[in-house]
Amino acid sequence: MNIQDVAREAGVSVATVSRVINHNEKVSTNTKNKVLKAIDKLQYTPNLLGRNLRKKRTYKVLVLVPTLSNEFYSEIVRGVEDVANEENYYVMVCSTHSNKEKEKAYLNMFYNHLIDGIIFTAPEMSGDAMIDIANNYPVIQCSEYIKNTDVSWVSIDNHQASIDAIQYLIDIGHREIAIIGSENGFVSSIKRKQGYLDTLKQNNIQINNDYIIQSDYEFQDGIDGCKKLLNLSKPPTAIFCGSDAIAVGVIRQLTKQGIVVGKDISVIGFDDTHLAAYYNPPITTVSQPRYDMGKVAMELLLRKINNINCKNEYITLDHKLTIRESTLAK
Amino acid sequence: MNIQDVAREAGVSVATVSRVINHNEKVSTNTKNKVLKAIDKLQYTPNLLGRNLRKKRTYKVLVLVPTLSNEFYSEIVRGVEDVANEENYYVMVCSTHSNKEKEKAYLNMFYNHLIDGIIFTAPEMSGDAMIDIANNYPVIQCSEYIKNTDVSWVSIDNHQASIDAIQYLIDIGHREIAIIGSENGFVSSIKRKQGYLDTLKQNNIQINNDYIIQSDYEFQDGIDGCKKLLNLSKPPTAIFCGSDAIAVGVIRQLTKQGIVVGKDISVIGFDDTHLAAYYNPPITTVSQPRYDMGKVAMELLLRKINNINCKNEYITLDHKLTIRESTLAK
């Protein structure tokens, strides 16, 4: 059942039916009613494959996330969806599993005309590859982005966020402060490490390289990192973690070894997921405006889709330190 | 740049190019090479909108989840993806936010020829609506399903899983056992409640309606439910929760009130997400074979897609009780 059938039923041409469906051009009330009646009678719904082929638009965008099971990304997606639905766009969420090859495979959707744009939340490709894609297709980076690459992004000021967290730890009396989750390939981790270093220097605290643990952002990284720190002759009194998951791993390990978090030691997470709020003890963390980041990213993407030559934008949204029970004055 | 251009470049007809791309029919080696060379030179990738329109297939399936931020669903999706990719299908994950209207909106993708099938992980619609959809389009239910509805599903035996959990609690010495997360609309909750009731009866334990807390599967439900239970004149000594999130809420609340989980009281969760493994204390929980559920669901769906009249199947996979520190002998 197609537009022809509707045209026949209504006794008009397909062009007229199309005009009614897309309610853009003038159609007399009488004809319009005939068409609407036919559509209703036949329970017609347009085949969007036909429409999309002709319009060279798919009204679909892809959001690439490293993993679906992290609330951090799902909130970004919610923001994207809310803007997208407003404009009749479908949102496809796909996971790269932090795998370069998988990410690359999804780029085929551009070449195959299956999507109109992509929002990357944690791009794996090289800067050159990103620039190349961005030159040919509408893309936006959201949260993580590739450094020194002139492709639109939406994020927070990770450097300042780190400064805020470390300064807070110093203010409540800590001087032996460790950081877990630095230099894992994400810009965020590099900027946070820099903020950590800058704040210690600012406060005349000697930098101890044993306190700087390079790792990913997962639970197990927290456990492993924590073990390393506890094996030091002089373990830190505070640990700043690159994600809430790391913080959870850290606290789990500390508790296992009989160390009371929020009393013997302070721990700070990052992202403010439910995990942080409901953990035992609740975790002090840096809140990111994830929903808004998603919204803004989709707005930028829509602009790019509608005019591919529009200029790149770099947008920084506000973060905030949310203090809970995992940190306490020494 | 399209198939015409390739045909021109290679000096053959579009039919031949199509044959080479789809490598099904016989093409001479010589011609094939000419075409492949042209494809390579022009960097041609087929426009799948054209192909899909002609083939009346989209090679896309939708997985509808209530929320993206639950690892339970993301593991199912991983199983679906692994099977789907094998067969060159794209997987779209979309969240209904447990909203009937949103779910309904996604059904339009069938009418609009944008997808070939749907896997529901927590259907919101009525049984009649589900039957109607299933009669016209390929759909599978995975994990949650609508009761008394003859539409294929993949799940675990929730009744038996509940029996296993409760019997374990009784075996380690508990008799005052509460359940949080019953009758929230999901079949799973109803079956688990029944398993709970049956096991108590089986062990000659009087049923106390105050111990049965109806709720959703979220963190806050655990907190609220726990508060109710603690207000009773005789609070339970063990709590069986419908999800790990509930268990987390419960443990958080117990800890807040100074009750030591695993010593003063036992708590069991459901699903075996990372949450359970990494929580403080680690949570005893019922493991579901989420990844396999996803795989099987996609296999069933592919069968339906390839032959719409194939019969419905109801597949039960094995669960298992994973014992951790949140439960201890009384």
Next chain:
DNA sequence: GAATATGATGTAATGGATTACATTACCTTA
């Protein structure tokens, strides 16, 4: 060597919608 089968390739219809352009009917205006 004629008849037939087979392999390789081309031509044109097809899927379903949008839309440039054409046509018709009617209305204004000088």
Next chain:
DNA sequence: TAAGGTAATGTAATCCATTACATCATATTC
């Protein structure tokens, strides 16, 4: 009333790939 404008609608091209059917050349069989 002729010329020109406009509103409403239709015709046919178009988007891109697949595929039924047609054609031709070569191989096989009797």
